[in-house]
Amino acid sequence: MTAEHFDAIVVGGGPNGLTCAAYLARAGAGVVVLDKRFEWGGTLATDDYSTPFSYNICQYALPLGRELPPYGDLDLERLSVRLLEPDPVAAFVPLGGGEPLVVGRDGKALGELRPLIDAADRVIAPLLYAPPVPVEEAERVLDHDDGRLALELARMTPADAASRAGDDRGAGLVRYLCALAGFGHADEPLGFVGAFAFARLLRPTLVVGGAKALANGLFRAGAKAGAQYRPVADVQRIEANGAEVRAICRDGRRFEAAALVSTLDPKTTFLELLDPxxxxxxxxxxxxxxxxxxCGPFTAHYGIKGAPPRLATQEATEALVQVLGFADAGAVGDHLDAAATGQLPATPAGHLTVTSRHDPTQAAPGPFGPLHTLRFETRAPFRHPEADWVRARAGYRDRCRDLIAQETAGLDAARExxxxxxxxxxxxxxxRTTRNGSVRQGMLVREQTFTNRPHPDCSSGRTPIDGLFLGGGGVHPGVPGSLAGGFHAARAVCEALHHDPWWAEPPLVQHAREVGLLPEPAAVA
Structure with a gap:
């Protein structure tokens, strides 16, 4: 089969792949995006399954909103990508009753953790969009002023952070949010990137219409600039042993280019697609x-007619993340440990989001409303210990609904x-890249961040293999929804192909450098 030729190939049409392609196309490169699936967006997936409701299967919130460099660089607002910042953010509802703890975007309810969260938010975000440095260098440069507070949070474990959260409800909430950030083990230090991921769970951004709306905007930005896209292009082999790099698909299609960006995880790229x-x-x-x-999340969606469930207070009812079914941080830890070791937790405790309360477009108004979309997520083992998930899925979904009905009010009055x-x-x-169901292409533990993500010779996006670049969540910084992997890869490819990187350094990076909270690339040898 005759090969198609391009300047650059991007393998994977998820958020990072779409970001990388849009930047490269606007730089004048001839670029094609290949994806195994029939649609674009990867884990930024929203589907209605031919119902009046929108369901966000994986990612439903972003760590950053308008601060995302691609949002401004690619004019995503002009491409109808609209953003929301929900407030209050989270509520922890003690098992069996009791007053919920409600946390707003200011983090005030978390007591002495609040200044650490503020600092991590401000100080670490610029590091995501700057060239990676050794983590030790980042810690040295940031060890002053706000950086010192961020470093204090980075050195905490989930158990440490929970102990500083004010009361048992705060401890339970912090322990749970750390798990959502990728830190299920009580004694694993967060590190800078983990601290940032945790902090931004308390300042999330939603995309109006669902996460897929962001993917659609990135696709339109690339297509407008001339990028091409090939769906159902299941890349089985990457050949990088000549003047050009080749991607060979399951159906025999071949693509050749001077540069190939893999947005797949490191194991898939280096151990499965490339010749050893x-x-x-x-x-x-x-x-x-x-x-x-x-392990990963078990996600249940319910489309209901009638009012959505309520919590004990109006403020808690309006929270984006409503943590249900746990008595305290210890119960959260027991649940996480069970799922991580392949056991089914005693109850499907987790968090509820009434998606349509924050974004009414995710449930059609209909002539006989109101209609609402409920999203419930609980940590679960990759393999069901007693049956195949295909057969056990519906029953577990019903158990999740029963728990919601037990811990909230009003759900039984609605019609599912x-x-x-x-x-x-x-x-x-x-x-393809969600091993064990996780949206992270590798844990965010300290030793797998900055120049160690995934290896010092690859963390910038360039690799020692001629023509091969990395641009997914397995490369610096690794935070899902940050779009940073694709952002960095685009610059690396532009420099290699002698195209002009047309975009400016992000303002948040410029500011961090001006105030001495960013390592200078020249200082890192």
Missing amino acids: GTVPETIRVAAEAWRIDA LFAFADSPRDIERRF
Whole structure:
């Protein structure tokens, strides 16, 4: 089969792949995006399953909103990508009753953690969009002023952070949010990137219409600039042993280019798609040792007619993340430990989001409303210990609904019109890079961040393999929804192909450098 030729190939049409392609196309490169699936966006997936409701299967919130460099660089607002900042953000509802703890975007309810969260938010965000440095260098440069507070949070474990949260409800909420950030083990230090991921769960951004609306905007930005897209292009092999790099698909289609950006995880790229003789030994060893999350979310969606469920207070009822079914931080830890070791937790405790309360467009108004979309997420083992998830999924979804009804008020008065669920295994089957159902392409632990993500020779996006670049969540910084992997890869490819990187340095990076909270690239040898 005759190969198609381009300047650059992007493997993976998820958020980072779409970002990278849009930047490259606007730089004048001839670029094509290949994706295994029939649609674009990867884990920024929103579907209605032919119902009046929108369901966000994986990611439903972003860590940053208008501060995302691609949002301004690619004129996403002009492409109808609209953003929301929900407030209050979270509520922890003690099992069996009791007054909920409600946390707003200011984090005030978390007591002495608040200044640490503020600092992590301000100080670490610029590091995501600056060239990676050794983590030790980042810690040295930031060890003053606000940076010192961010470093204090980075050195905490989830158990440490929970102990500083004010009361048992705050401790339970913090322990749970740390798990959502990728830190389920009580004694694993957060590190800078983990601290940022945790902090931004308390300042999330929603995309109007669902997460897929952001993917659609990125797609339109690339297409407008001339990028091409090939769906159902399941890349089975990458050949990088000549003047050009080749991507060979399952159906025989071949694509050749001077540069290929893989947005897949390091294990897939280096251990499965490339010839073993092509991969340097140190990178192969790093890929084999790459740590991934042990389990993932079980996500249940319910489309209801009638008023959505209520909590004990109006403020708690309006929170985006409503944590239900846990008595305290200890119960959260027991649940996480069970799922991580392949056991089914005693109850499907987790968090509820009434999606349509924050974004009414995600449930059609209809002539006989009101209609509402409920999203419930609980940590679950990748493999069901007693049956295949395909057979157990519906029953577990019903258990989740029963828990919601037990811990809230009013759900039994509503009529359930539709219900869907995805287990961690379903998510991995649907999205190629979500090993064990996790949206992270590798844990965000300290030793897998900055220049160690995934290896010092690859963290900038360039690799020692001629023509091969990395641009997904397995490269610096690794925060889902940050779009930073694709952002960095686009610059690396532009420089390699002698195209002009037309975009300016992000303002948040410029400011961090001006106030001495950003390592100078020249200072890192």
